[in-house]
Amino acid sequence: MQDKLKEYNKKRDFYKTAEPQGADKEKSNPVLRYVIQHHMSRREHYDFRLEWNGVLLSWAVPKGPSYNPKDKRLAIQVEDHPLDYRNFEGTIPQGQYGGGTVMLWDEGHWLAAESDVDKAIEKGEVKFVLLGKRLKGLWVLVKLKDTVNWLLIKEKDEYAKTSADIDGFTISIRTGRTMSEISNS
Numbered sequence: 771m772q773d774k775l776k777e778y779n780k781k782r783d784f785y786k787t788a789e790p791q792g793a794d795k796e797k798s799n800p801v802l803r804y805v806i807q808h809h810m811s812r813r814e815h816y817d818f819r820l821e822w823n824g825v826l827l828s829w830a831v832p833k834g835p836s837y838n839p840k841d842k843r844l845a846i847q848v849e850d851h852p853l854d855y856r857n858f859e860g861t862i863p864q865g866q867y868g869g870g871t872v873m874l875w876d877e878g879h880w881l882a883a884e885s886d887v888d889k890a891i892e893k894g895e896v897k898f899v900l901l902g903k904r905l906k907g908l909w910v911l912v913k914l915k916d917t918v919n920w921l922l923i924k925e926k927d928e929y930a931k932t933s934a935d936i937d938g939f940t941i942s943i944r945t946g947r948t949m950s951e952i953s954n955s
């Protein structure tokens with residue numbers, strides 16, 4: 771088991787949830803992957819995940835991403851997730867950690883805008899390009915000092931819009947299912 775995934779494993783009972791165990795044997799890809807899961811748990815949010823150093827760095831974004839550079843979306847950093855988690859769509863039983871429905875909302879790759887990503891993460895300002903199916907262009911994550919809170923912000927480029935413009939995306943990017951279809955299956 772990877773040390774980095776200790777917290778992930780500790781929070782979950784794998785006899786009860788179908789989420790993958792954090793014993794990832796999968797190698798990091800040369801092309802870094804990215805995924806967003808829309809998660810209808812006690813508090814609805816979007817889980818924003820970037821592949822880095824063999825795990826998925828993860829943030830919970832209560833309002834979801836916004837294409838409007840004027841919106842600064844709170845992104846709460848949570849425990850690293852196994853790379854396999856990018857394939858998880860389904861229902862986590864009530865009473866379990868994160869109980870509720872998870873939908874694959876976007877997926878693709880990401881490219882760091884800076885050469886030293888570890889340093890950028892440590893510094894708390896990471897710029898990157900998203901090559902997703904729904905999210906594209908240049909984005910930035912900025913850490914608020916001495917907290918687990920970051921801000922996810924769209925940078926100005928040809929993909930930026932004057933509204934959040936994510937409301938139309940209500941079905942799974944992978945399976946085409948709605949939230950209720952996922953939770954009833």
Ligand code: MN
Nearest residue numbers: 809817830868
């Ligand atoms: Mn979540």
